[in-house]
Amino acid sequence: NTEMINWYFPRLLKSYEDEKIYFDKLGYNFNNKESNEEIMKNQPKDVIEEKLNNELKLRFRMMQTILKSEVNVSPFIDQQRLNTLNPPENLRIAIEKFGWKKKTITA
16 A cells, blocks of 8 residues: 555654664664674663664564565655665665665556
């Protein structure tokens, strides 16, 4: 349902951005887990685990929404916003290859 996706995806994106900002402030790099060991040592384990779990769930939902829907996500996230967000590679690929090239469903 296009209307539902058009309502859902922007909220999902905002929630993801909020989680990503937390990790960006820490200097956490989702594409290089080895570089994060020192960061992980200095954070409360339960907090960081919850945040990582939230990020992963949101990322999965975004990728699932993009891959399973026919919705064009370019009105919600353009190249500049994608670069600012700097998501992990798998989400970036989903957005660039599938989210921007889908044709919008028309009734």
